[in-house]
Amino acid sequence: MADQKLISIGIPVLNEELNIPYLIARLNPVIEEIGRRELTVEVLVNNNASSDISGTLLDDWAKSDSRVRINHFPFTVPFQESILRLLQQSRGDAFVLLQSDLQDPPETLLDFISHWKTNQKIVAGVISKRQEGIFQRSIRKIFYRLLKSFSDGKIIAGFQDFYLIDRSIIDQLKQLSPEGLFLRGHISTRFGYVQQVPYKRVNRERGKSNFNFPAKYSLALDGLLLFGTRFIRTISTISLGGFCLGILGTVAVLLSHLFGYRAAMHGWASLGVILLTLLALLGMTTGLVLEYLIRIYRFQIFSSKSGK
Numbered sequence: 039m040a041d042q043k044l045i046s047i048g049i050p051v052l053n054e055e056l057n058i059p060y061l062i063a064r065l066n067p068v069i070e071e072i073g074r075r076e077l078t079v080e081v082l083v084n085n086n087a088s089s090d091i092s093g094t095l096l097d098d099w100a101k102s103d104s105r106v107r108i109n110h111f112p113f114t115v116p117f118q119e120s121i122l123r124l125l126q127q128s129r130g131d132a133f134v135l136l137q138s139d140l141q142d143p144p145e146t147l148l149d150f151i152s153h154w155k156t157n158q159k160i161v162a163g164v165i166s167k168r169q170e171g172i173f174q175r176s177i178r179k180i181f182y183r184l185l186k187s188f189s190d191g192k193i194i195a196g197f198q199d200f201y202l203i204d205r206s207i208i209d210q211l212k213q214l215s216p217e218g219l220f221l222r223g224h225i226s227t228r229f230g231y232v233q234q235v236p237y238k239r240v241n242r243e244r245g246k247s248n249f250n251f252p253a254k255y256s257l258a259l260d261g262l263l264l265f266g267t268r269f270i271r272t273i274s275t276i277s278l279g280g281f282c283l284g285i286l287g288t289v290a291v292l293l294s295h296l297f298g299y300r301a302a303m304h305g306w307a308s309l310g311v312i313l314l315t316l317l318a319l320l321g322m323t324t325g326l327v328l329e330y331l332i333r334i335y336r337f338q339i340f341s342s343k344s345g346k
Contacts, residue, residue, distance in 0.1 A: 042076055042077055042078045043077055043078070043130075043131040043132070044077070044078050044079070044080060044129060044130040044131050045072055045077050045078070045079050045080075045130050045131070045132050045133075045134060045151065046079075046080050046081075046082060046124075046128035046129060046130030046132070046133045046134065047065075047069075047079060047080070047081045047082065047134045047136055047147070048082045048083075048084075048121065048124030048125070048127075048128060048133060048134065048135050048136070049061070049081065049082070049083045049084070049124075049135075049136050049137070049138050050083075050084045050086060050117060050120040050121060050124065050137065050138065051083055051084065051085050051086060051088060051092055051096065051138045052085075052086040052087075052088055052092075052114070052248045053088045053089060053090045053092060053245070053246075053248060054088070054090075054092050054138045054139065054245055055088075055090040055091045055092045055095060055245070056244035056245040057138055057139055057140055057244050057245055058092060058095045058096065058099070058138065059095070060140060060244070061138050061140060061144075062099055064140065064144045064145070065081075065136070065144045068144050068145060068147055068148060069081070069105070071148055072147075072148070072151060075151065075155075077151070078105075079105055080105055080106075080107065080128075080129060080130060081103075081105055081106040081107070082107055082109070082124050082127050082128060083096055083099075083100075083106065083107070083108050083109065084109050084111060084120045084123060084124055085108060085109065085110045085111060086111050086114055086115060086120055087110075087111045087112060087113050087114045087115075093108075093110055096108045107127075109123070109127065115216075116216075116219075117199075118216075118219035118220065118221055119216040119219060121135060121199065121219075121221055122211070122212065122214060122216055122219060122221070125208055125211055125212045126212045128208060130205070131204070131205050132151070132154050132202055132203065132204055132205065133202065133203050133205075133208050134147050134150060134151075134201070134202045135199055135200060135201055135202075136200065137199065137200065139242050139245065139247070140240075140242075140243070141239050141240055141241065141242055142163060142198065142200040142237070142239060143237060143238075143240075146163060146200075146235060146237050147202070149161075149235050150163070150201070150202035150235060151202065153202075153233045153235070154202055154204065158231075158233040159203070159204040159206060159207055159229065159230070159231075160201065160202070160203050160204070160207060160225060160229060160230075160231070160232045160233065161201060161202040161203075161232075161233045161235060162194060162197050162200075162201045162225070162226070162232050162233065162234050162235065163197075163198055163200035163201055163235055163237050164194060164195075164196045164197050164198075164234045164235065164236055164237070165196040165198060165236075165237065165238070165239045166196070166236035166237060166238060167238045167239070168238070168239040168240075192226060192227060192232075194222075194226045194232060194234065197222050197225075197226055197232075197234075198222075198239070199221070199222065200237075201225065203225060207225070207229055210228075210229075211224060211225070271325065273321055273324070273325040274321070274322050274325030274326055276321070277317075277318045277319070277320075277321030277322035277324075277325060278318070278322050279318075280314055280315070280317070280318030280321070281315060281318035281319050281322055283314075283318075284312075284314050284315030284318060285315065288315070
C-alpha cells in the first residue's frame with residue numbers, strides 16, 4: 039500500500055445541489071476502478087460559497103467516504119482561482135480536474151490515468167464534439183483562432199478545464215498568482231508535449247450554469263492578453279506603420295511648402311492625417327506598454343518558485 043501512487047481528483051462546486059447526487063453515483067465506480075489499478079485516490083471539493091444545499095450534500099459525502107475532503111469557502115472566488123486552490127491542496131502524484139456539472143464525463147479520467155502511467159506529464163481533454171448553438175460555436179472558434187494565431191506558444195483548440203497533470207507540473211502551477219489566471223494557457227504552452235484525449239462534451243442536464251457572459255469575457259481577455267503576445271505586437275506594428283505614414287505625409291507637405299508648391303489640403307483631409315497620426319501613436323504606445331507589463335508578469339511567474 040505504501041508504494042501505491044496517489045491520484046487527487048479536484049472538483050470545484052457552486053450551487054450544484056441537483057448534480058451532486060449524480061456526480062457521486064458516476065464518480066464512485068471510477069474511483070473503484072482506479073483502486074483496481076493499484077492507485078489510491080483523494081477527492082478534493084471546493085464548495086464555492088454555495089447558497090443552496092450543496093454544502094450539506096458534500097458534507098454527507100465526506101462522512102460516508104474518508105477519501106473525500108471538503109473545503110467550504112466563506113465567499114465566492116473566481117473559477118480559475120478555485121482550481122488553483124485545489125492544486126495547492128492536492129497531495130497526489132497526479133491531479134485531475136473534474137467539473138461538477140457533468141458536462142465532462144468522469145469515466146474519461148481512466149483514459150487520462152492510463153496515459154499518465156505511460157509517463158505522460160500532461161493529459162488534456164479536448165472536445166471533439168459538443169452540442170451548442172451556431173452563435174456560441176462561432177464565437178468560440180473565433181476566440182481559439184485568434185489565440186492560436188497570436189500566441190507564442192502552442193494553444194490547443196477545444197482544450198477545456200478537464201485534464202490530468204503530473205506532480206512536477208502541479209508544483210510549478212500552484213505558485214501562480216490568483217490574479218488574471220488562465221490555467222489552460224500555462225498548461226498548454228509552458229511544459230512541452232500535451233497528450234490529447236478527444237471526448238464529447240454534453241449539455242448540462244440539471245441546474246443552471248454559473249459561468250455567465252462577464253466571466254467568459256474576463257477569461258477570454260486574460261487568455262488573449264497573457265498568451266496572445268503576437269496580438270499585442272501586431273497592434274504595435276500596425277500602429278507604428280500608421281505613425282510613420284503620418285510623419286512622412288507631414289514631412290512631404292512641409293517640404294512641398296519649402297520648395298514653393300502648395301498642395302490643396304482641405305480641412306477634413308488635414309484633420310484626418312492628424313487624427314491618424316495621433317491614433318497610431320496611441321496604439322503603438324499602448325502595445326509597447328502592454329507587452330512590457332506582460333513581460334514583468336511572466337518574469338514574476340517563472341521566478342516565483344525560486345524565491346519560495
